[in-house]
Amino acid sequence: xxxxxxxxxPCCAMVAGWEVSMEESMKGMxxxxxxxxxxxxxxxxxxxxxxxxxKPLTSIMLFYQYVEPAWTPKxxxxxxxxxxxLGKKHGVTGRGRCSTEGLNCTLTGTAEGVRAFAQGLRDxxxxxxxxDFKITDGxxxxxxxxSLTIQKKEELVAYGLPVKAxxxxxxxxxxxxxxxxxxxxxxxxxxxxxxxxxxxxTEIGHFQPPTGGxxxxxxxxxxxxxxxxxxxxxxxxxxxxxxxxxMYCTGGIRCERFSALMTQLKTENPDFQTEGEFxxxxxxxxxxxxxxxxxxxKGKNFLFDKRQxxxxxxxxxxxxxxxxxxxxxVCKRLWGLYRGQFKCSQEDCQVPVIVCPDCRAxxxxxxxxxxxxxCEEGFKLRDLQAPTLHTGKRxxxxxxxxAPRSKKRALxxxxxxxxxxxxxxxxxIDSSTVRNALGSGVRYIHWIPDRTTGLWYGSxxxxxxxxxEAERIVKxxxxxxxxxxxxxxxxxxxPVAENEEWPPSSKELERPxxxxxxANRE
Numbered sequence: 241x242x243x244x245x246x247x248x249x250p251c252c253a254m255v256a257g258w259e260v261s262m263e264e265s266m267k268g269m270x271x272x273x274x275x276x277x278x279x280x281x282x283x284x285x286x287x288x289x290x291x292x293x294x295k296p297l298t299s300i301m302l303f304y305q306y307v308e309p310a311w312t313p314k315x316x317x318x319x320x321x322x323x324x325x326l327g328k329k330h331g332v333t334g335r336g337r338c339s340t341e342g343l344n345c346t347l348t349g350t351a352e353g354v355r356a357f358a359q360g361l362r363d364x365x366x367x368x369x370x371x372d373f374k375i376t377d378g379x380x381x382x383x384x385x386x387s388l389t390i391q392k393k394e395e396l397v398a399y400g401l402p403v404k405a406x407x408x409x410x411x412x413x414x415x416x417x418x419x420x421x422x423x424x425x426x427x428x429x430x431x432x433x434x435x436x437x438x439x440x441x442t443e444i445g446h447f448q449p450p451t452g453g454x455x456x457x458x459x460x461x462x463x464x465x466x467x468x469x470x471x472x473x474x475x476x477x478x479x480x481x482x483x484x485x486x487m488y489c490t491g492g493i494r495c496e497r498f499s500a501l502m503t504q505l506k507t508e509n510p511d512f513q514t515e516g517e518f519x520x521x522x523x524x525x526x527x528x529x530x531x532x533x534x535x536x537x538k539g540k541n542f543l544f545d546k547r548q549x550x551x552x553x554x555x556x557x558x559x560x561x562x563x564x565x566x567x568x569x570v571c572k573r574l575w576g577l578y579r580g581q582f583k584c585s586q587e588d589c590q591v592p593v594i595v596c597p598d599c600r601a602x603x604x605x606x607x608x609x610x611x612x613x614x615c616e617e618g619f620k621l622r623d624l625q626a627p628t629l630h631t632g633k634r635x636x637x638x639x640x641x642x643a644p645r646s647k648k649r650a651l652x653x654x655x656x657x658x659x660x661x662x663x664x665x666x667x668x669i670d671s672s673t674v675r676n677a678l679g680s681g682v683r684y685i686h687w688i689p690d691r692t693t694g695l696w697y698g699s700x701x702x703x704x705x706x707x708x709e710a711e712r713i714v715k716x717x718x719x720x721x722x723x724x725x726x727x728x729x730x731x732x733x734x735p736v737a738e739n740e741e742w743p744p745s746s747k748e749l750e751r752p753x754x755x756x757x758x759a760n761r762e
Contacts, residue, residue, distance in 0.1 A: 260536060262427055262450060268533035268554055274419035276372040276521050282358055285351045286377050295381040300334075300545060301354040302374045302525060304344040304396060304493040305367065308409050311340045316392075318697050319343065322364060323390050325667040330356045333385040334545075337393045341406065344396045344493055346545050348384040351377050364695070374491060374525055383546045397494050399501075400465045400626060406497060407504040407629065414499035414517040416492075419530040422520045425486060426536050427453040430515070432479070433486040436494045437542070438463060439614055440591045443566040444549065444576045445524075445539030447488065454486060460619055462591050462612075467498055471505065472627030477512045488520040488527075490541065495519040504629060528552050539563045540576055548578065569610050570599035585609035588622065655735050656711055658704050659742065663730035665698040670751045677724050678702065681709030684743050687752035696752040701734055703743055 277283065288297045311319060320338045323345075327333070330353040336345030343361075347354055354375060361368040395401065417425065426433060426449035433454040435442050442458050449456060457479070459470045470476055485502070487495050499517050506512050520527060524541045531537065532554040540560065541550040551560050564576035569584075575596040582603065583590045593612050595603060603610070614620070662674070675682045684703035689696050704710040710733065716722070717731035736742045 259451060260448075260534070262424075265423065265450070265531070265535045269420065269423075269531055269535070270529070271420055274421075274522075274526065274530040276416075276418070276526075278370050278372045282355050282373065283375060285355060288351060288378055291381055293381070296350055297377070298348050298379040298381055298384040299351045299354045299375060299377045300379060300383070300547070301347045301349075301358065301376075302345070302491045303358070303371050304342065304491065304496075305361075305371045306342040306396065306409050306496060307367065308341070311342075313340070316340045318695075320390060320392055321698070322667050323361075324388065326357055326360045326364075327388040327390070329668045330354075330360070332357045333388045335385065336390040337396055338390050339393045339396050342396055345390070347388075348379075348545070351375075372492070372522055374522055376529075379547070385546065397497055398464050399468055399497055401468065401497065401501070401629075407500040409496060409500050411503060411507075412496075412500040413503045413506075414487075414495075414519050416521040417518045418521055419527040422486070422488075422518070422527070423531065423535055425454070425484070425518060426450070428484065429453065430482075431455070431484040431486060432457050433488070434459065436467065436487050436489040436498050438591065440578075440593070440612065441490070441542035443594065443613070444564070444578070445537065445541050447536050448538045449536055454484075459621075460614060461621060462589060462614060464494060466621040466624075467494075468501055468626040469621050469624040471498070471501060473624065477505070477509070480514055481512060482515065484515045485517045486520075487517065489523050490543070491523040491525050492519065492521060495523075501627075501629075505627060508629070525550065534559075539565070542578070566594055567613075568596035568599055569593040569612060569616075570595055570603070580604075582610065584612040584615055586611060586615045589615050655733060656707055656714075657733045657735040658707050658710050659734045659736055660702045660704060660710055660713060661699065661730075661732050661734040662702050663699045664727055665700060665729065666724055666727055667696070667698055669698075669724070671748060672750075673724060674700065674702070677722050677729070678713055679709075681705045681713070684748055686744060687749060689753070700752075701742075 290296055316338070323336065323338060323343065327347070330349065332347050332349040332353050334345060334347035336343065336347070347357065349357070358368075358371075358373045361371070395406070399406075401407070425431065426447065429452060431454040433447055433449060434457045435446050436459075439458065439460045439462060446458070447456065459467060461467050461470060487499060489495050496519075499519055502514075502517055506514065524537070527535065528537055528541055528550055532552050534552040534555045537552060543550055551557070561576065564574050566576050567573060568575045569582075573596050575594050578592050578594055580595055580600050582593050582595045582600070584593050589612060591612050591614075593610055595610070662678075665674070671685045674685055681704045682702055683705050686701040687696055688699040688701060704713065713722075714731055714733060717729065722729045722731065
């Protein structure tokens with residue numbers, strides 16, 4: 241343990257040279273902005289005028305939702321497809337991660353579009369009623385993402401803790417604290433506050449509690465993979481032991497799994513006990529909106545969208561600039577903006593670095609190696625071992641989530657019949673689109689809901705006008721395949737079973753009943 245004492249000491253020092261009293265920090269607070277909208281109605285659509293060029297203003301929405309027990313591989317694929325189709329339906333763009341453990345997105349669109357997307361998720365699965373959708377309206381049009389990209393990932397946050405090893409969120413003892421109460425907690429003694437973000441984010445802004453209050457801790461991690469390693473260090477646990485442990489990140493998601501890891505480590509190590517863990521609900525994003533004059537926030541909030549950074553809305557820009565501690569990695573001039581996508585030249589680092597405008601022009605004409613502050617300092621955590629966790633309970637929670645994926649097999653050819661099974665349909669679809677794809681021989685379409693969940697996942701029975709027409713469609717599907725958009729349809733005969741009512745007595749629906757709230761979750 242002694243060899244890592246030098247790793248811990250520099251990252252636990254209080255940042256000096258800046259002080260705000262509790263009375264001054266409460267100035268301009270907007271209490272209603274502190275509240276989560278989880279379980280509540282979405283905020284109303286504001287009346288927004290177009291920008292100077294006549295283009296509609298952009299709204300941005302950040303949210304995450306963990307799922308426990310984890311989705312099965314089949315549910316994961318369905319969720320990924322549904323999110324894509326829902327985004328296209330409402331003209332939403334942005335980036336997201338979809339894993340078996342849930343969904344994490346930063347999306348842009350019109351004020352109506354992002355709210356319709358959020359409501360679509362709530363209608364699709366009541367689990368999203370618990371989601372804290374963080375919406376900011378009235379942004380300039382150019383802040384909108386150009387396209388929608390939802391990546392299929394193993395983890396929502398890359399902690400290097402796959403589903404089978406990740407600590408349970410249901411057993412997490414951490415309390416979610418609203419921004420106004422969290423603010424007051426920062427003045428309490430025997431308390432620490434951990435910045436759970438990457439060091440390059442902390443460089444341009446962080447919380448600074450008042451003197452005599454919480455002790456600020458920067459773990460100095462280059463990426464989230466290093467946080468479990470830092471928390472597993474005996475020196476770290478000794479530092480946190482016996483204290484109230486506050487933590488924060490941009491929107492809250494990184495604190496979820498990190499705090500669950502703390503709970504599990506405390507369970508497995510009786511000597512590592514604290515006075516409780518507390519995370520900032522809604523993250524810095526909501527705190528800065530609750531305290532538009534800054535509160536105990538110092539500097540800028542690093543963002544991963546086109547806004548690039550967030551500052552307290554009512555705080556004069558010159559005051560924010562005076563709080564800058566970060567420096568250009570070339571000339572060491574104080575500078576607080578990441579521009580130009582420069583990265584540390586160390587092959588095993590490559591984190592973003594700050595380069596001022598003068599040095600940026602020089603590097604663009606005469607490139608040379610540059611280093612981040614951590615590499616210059618020689619500080620690293622990557623070679624440490626992550627804590628070993630007992631994973632039995634998590635495996636039991638999600639027995640199917642980690643099973644190896646089998647190759648998709650071709651459908652066995654069934655006896656010819658006028659009724660066909662059509663699968664892999666887009667989740668946003670109508671009967672006219674199906675008819676256009678399959679041809680004029682379609683007489684009736686029945687959207688098939690999932691027997692367990694009641695959700696519609698992209699399958700239908702199609703009644704054809706004749707057996708000859710059915711055979712034509714199946715033959716063509718095998719030879720050249722039918723596609724709707726980029727989706728290749730799976731088509732086979734579907735003979736009517738004995739005592740099965742077909743066609744149903746109900747009229748054909750133009751669209752499937754999507755979204756549908758599931759009666760029971762798997």
